[in-house]
Each structure stands twice: as structure tokens, then as C-alpha cells.
Amino acid sequence: MRKISHIGIIIFILNLSGCANDEGANLPSVEDRVSIAVQELRDKLTEPESGWRLDYRPTVETGTFLILLNFNEDGTVRIQSDVTVNDGAFIDHVIAYRIDSSQGVELIMETYGVFHYLFELQQASFGGEFEFIFEGEENGNLIFSSKTDPSNDVTELAFIPASASDSDLISSVATVTLGEGRFQTEDLGGIGSFGTFNFHLQDQDYLLSTVFDLERRAVKFLGIAEGAETSEVIANENIEEIDLETTFSLSNERVILDQPVTATLNGNVFEINELPIGEAIKSLKSYCVDQEDSIVSFSASNSDIGSFEASSSLFQVANNFKVTPNDVYSINHIFLYDEDDNSISDQIEAVFPDVVAFQWYHGVEVADSVFNGVGFVVLDEFNNAEFFLRGFDFTQSGNFIQITFNGNDLITEDNPTQEQLDGLDQLTDLLFTGGEIYVLELLNIDGLFEFYNPCNKHKGFLF
Structure with a gap:
């Protein structure tokens, strides 16, 4: 998401201050102009029948969250999102909003919702926001900036008129499945939430290892190997590291990579642009005698990697934990x-x-x-x-x-x-x-x- 300066704020303040010219005596009072600006923004927010779509990227370090907002005249806003934590509380919820004026005309999400949750991540260092400064209109979109970002790194947000079908793009199944794949990488010590998945490419009998950063919406492709199970990979010893990370968005139960990733093994080249995510099936796997762990798996296919079964797993065919001298x-x-x-x-x-x-x-x-x-x-x-x-x-x-x-x-x-x-x-x-x-x-x-x-x-x- 591109960054902006607060030119709009300066213009707003100058307009409120007025000028010492011949027409100054005819201008409405500052209070009246603020009231008019607030009502104009309220009218704009409540105008579209299907509300607004926000492809929300809190910082350039994160992937994108799909958020739909439908504002009401009574000061409430219905918010739909593809953030499925807290038992799905943020998939579809209604909270209060307020339009105010301080550093300009401001939109403030008053009660707790998905924006507050994202703001609080990583001890409130994630880059999320729930207070927005209205910057103006651009090609039919409403442009806001973050009130809480530092002045040299301000996030711009574009509210785009939503279509009635945009809600169909919200990927609640994919986010739940990826979340259940956290396995043993729970949020210990406030470190974060990660899902580790191996994709068994069935047409080639390859295993592709990935790790998902579920908070930042980033995925790292670790490596690809010959075989379907840990024992087969160890026996074959045919492993190629990938070691590439990219952020992603979710759309219609697919992980959409912000940058394509290429994997190569035995002369077979895969350019991966997206990964379909299916509904999780739970089962048990033994990693140690007399011990069982719960895992999730799903099957799907696409043109990038063909038919596959993905499973949460402790085993990664490669990663950066290297055994080197010293x-x-x-x-x-x-x-x-x-x-x-x-x-x-x-x-x-x-x-x-x-x-x-x-x-x-x-x-x-x-x-x-x-x-x-x-x-x-x-x-x-x-x-x-x-x-x-x-x-x-x-x-x-x-x-x-x-x-x-x-x-x-x-x-x-x-x-x-x-x-x-x-x-x-x-x-x-x-x-x-x-x-x-x-x-x-x-x-x-x-x-x-x-x-x-x-x-x-x-x-x-x-x-």
C-alpha cells in the first residue's frame, strides 16, 4: 500500500481558517464548515448500496486482508472480513463508528472489531489502525490515511465501491484450515502463529514444504524433494532448497501470492502463483512410539502444481537450520x-x-x-x-x-x-x-x- 503525505490535512486546515479577503465575511463559521464536512463524509460512506471494499495491507511487510464495510446512518457499520480468529468473531460483525474532526475529517471505529485486533498484533507493532483521516476522493474511491502511523510512514487506504458478489470472495474455509495447521508452532512467548504444510504433488510424487505466517499473511517455500513421506525423502536424498518468501492475499478460498515462486526438481519446473485451500480433514499421525499428534489435511488441484494432498506436518524437507562449523x-x-x-x-x-x-x-x-x-x-x-x-x-x-x-x-x-x-x-x-x-x-x-x-x-x- 503506497504512503502519502498529509497534504489533504493542510488543505483542510487552510479551508477552515479562512482567508482575509473580500469574501471572508460571507463564509460560514468554522463550526458550520466542520459540521458540513462531517455530514458530507457520512453521506459518502452510506451511499453505496453494497458498501465499500478495502483490500487492506497494514504495511508493506504484510499481505492483504479483504474487508467489506457497509455504513449505516445510525452510526453502525457492518464489517465482513477474512480474519477468522476469535472463533470467527470478525467474519461478520457490527460495530459503532464516529466521524470527527481533529487532524482533519476523521473516521474512527469506536467499538472493538477486526481493525482493533490487527492493531493489537505483535504488541501493537503490526501496523494496523482503526482511526483514519479522510484525504478526499479519487476516481470514485474514498481515500483515507492512517492517523496512528508515524508522519514519515503513513499508510493510504482506498475504500472502493463494493459489488454484491464481493462477499463471495471472503475465504473463511482457507483461513480456518491454515490456522488449524499451526501444529506445535503455537503462539508461545508472543512470537506469532505459523502453519507448516507439506504439499504432496501426486503426479510427480514430490513433497513441497511450506510455512505460513498467519498473522503477517506471508508464506515461505522451503524446499522440494522426491517422495511422499519423511522416510521416502530421507531414503531418496533428492532435495532441492527453494528458500523464497512472499506475502499473499486470500480470494475465493485461494492463497494468491504477491510474487510467483519457482520450484525445480529433476528438470520439472513449477511456477506457483496461487494455491487452492480446501476444508480441513482431521486425523492422527504418530511421530514417536506410543504418541499421536492431530494433523489436518486437504486435497485440491490447480494448473500450477497439478493434483496434490496437503498436510500439516512437523517435517520440512529443508529449512535454514543448517549444521555448519561454529x-x-x-x-x-x-x-x-x-x-x-x-x-x-x-x-x-x-x-x-x-x-x-x-x-x-x-x-x-x-x-x-x-x-x-x-x-x-x-x-x-x-x-x-x-x-x-x-x-x-x-x-x-x-x-x-x-x-x-x-x-x-x-x-x-x-x-x-x-x-x-x-x-x-x-x-x-x-x-x-x-x-x-x-x-x-x-x-x-x-x-x-x-x-x-x-x-x-x-x-x-x-x-
């Missing part, structure tokens, strides 16, 4: 969670009272050997960092990592207590029970990942 991932220990999404920080602090971080090392050179390990960093009485790291061997395919602790631990504390040594083993056993971990790429922060243990549902972030 990799260190680190996070505050409070961002480690149990199966009920409660932080296990109390358990960690009971062993290491002065803990400052959880760390995961790959390929670090220690004493002429390569070290892989996980554990904790603590501060000693002199504020020096001491490391309690448990060594492991591993294999990795895509984001699936198998870990075996090898006894090659790295303890820098000169005189560790037995409680500390036993606690390190107990805590790392808790996090890595079963030795099979999935590391999921998240989108809204570069370099942020979530690791998930399907055997006991413990999880944590890595950065």
Missing part, C-alpha cells in the same frame, strides 16, 4: 516449555540458579576436535560465563534431527557439583527424550527456530 544457537532459558506450554525455567533454576541462557552448539572446535552439544550458560561469582554442555552425535535430514548423547561433555566450571552434573543430564534428557527432534523455521524474525520433541511434547526456541 554454529551456536542461543535463547533465554525461560523460552523452554513442557507439554502444557509452561516454561520449565523453575526446574532449570533449581539446578543452575545463575543461568543466563540455553545454548545449542554445532561443529565447534574444542581441543583439536569438533564438538556438538546442548546445555546451559551460568555466571559465576565474578560474573564470568561458565558452560555446562552435554555432547551428542547426530544425523540430520531436512529439519529432522536424531540425537545420541555421547558422554563427551564440556564443563568449564572447575569444581562442578554432583547436583549440577546430574541436573544437566536430567534436564537434557527431559528436552530430548527419544532422541528425535524437529526444528521448525519461523518467519517473523530472521534466524528464529522452534525445536519440538514429539515423544514428550517439550519444545523451545533457538536463535
